Amino acid sequence: MANVVTTWYIGQSLGIAAPYYNLALVIVVLLLFWKLFRIPTKLYKLPWKFLCAGVLVFVVEEIIVIAGLLTEETHFVFGFFEMAIILLFIYMLLLQREYIKHTT
Numbered sequence: 001m002a003n004v005v006t007t008w009y010i011g012q013s014l015g016i017a018a019p020y021y022n023l024a025l026v027i028v029v030l031l032l033f034w035k036l037f038r039i040p041t042k043l044y045k046l047p048w049k050f051l052c053a054g055v056l057v058f059v060v061e062e063i064i065v066i067a068g069l070l071t072e073e074t075h076f077v078f079g080f081f082e083m084a085i086i087l088l089f090i091y092m093l094l095l096q097r098e099y100i101k102h103t104t
Helices: 002-037 046-067 077-103
Strands: none
Touching (some): 002 046, 046 077
């Protein structure tokens, strides 16, 4: 019985702390994006902008989780956030594929 209770407390603790760690790591990623977008090159950056938009959607999702704005009845909203992230990533990959086709 003690093992089950300990496991439950560890899982609950991780569930509370993980969104904060995610946001801390995303801050580092956003700083890297900022540095990438400031580089004055002819690099094809449009797919990277869509990737950055997906990361920003993730930030909004994590802020909502931390703030506890959603109740049990409105948890379906997270599906929309995940769908937006996936669609942005797929579109990013398709843009890159088209760019590679036209440059080679």
